[in-house]
Amino acid sequence: MAFIIDLWLPIVASGVAVWFASALGWMLLNHHAKDLKTLAPDAENAMVALLKSHAVAPGVYGYPDFKTMKKTPPQGPIGLLRVWAPLNMAKPMLFSVAWFLLTAAVMAYLGHAALPKGAEFAKVMQVMGTAGVLGFAFGGVVCDVWFQNARRAMILNFVDGIVYGLIAGAIFAWLWPK
Helix, strand or coil: CCCCCCCHHHHHHHHHHHHHHHHHHHHHCCCCCCCCCCCHHHHHHHHHHHHHCCCCCCEEHHHHHHHHHHHHHCCCCCCCEECCCCCCCCCHHHHHHHHHHHHHHHHHHHHHHCCCHHHHHHHHHHHHEEEEEHHHHHHHHHHHHHHHCCCCHHHHHHHHHHHHHHHHHHHHHHCCCC
């Protein structure tokens, strides 16, 4: 646990900075606004009415029933339906910052093992920036592929991860123990 003691400041600073970068990207730049398709108003109204009439609880549903698809190949559309509970922004924001802090802590563990105290900025940036890009950019690609996210959304998610990784790497390099 020595890495936590030695690197607590860059862990906290990079986790919070990445959270701010994420929040700015999503809210100010709004660059993911086109990631989801919208239904025609009449289709949306019918879908909402159907979900309400069946009291569908929040969750992720596969249709037709994925467990029976091997026995009976589907004749119509196949898909996932994600139903959200009423949105409380505080909970996802807190989870996001916790996740960014956890990622920064894992980066710190790697950096502590790979780099000596007093390492040069460029070397710390190389190692920690790479760790950050791996942590923030590569993890979601498989899910994006399997859940058929639009190519544009996949690319933007990946670019976001690169930016977050480089921000975290730069903060670690700046605050690396002397």
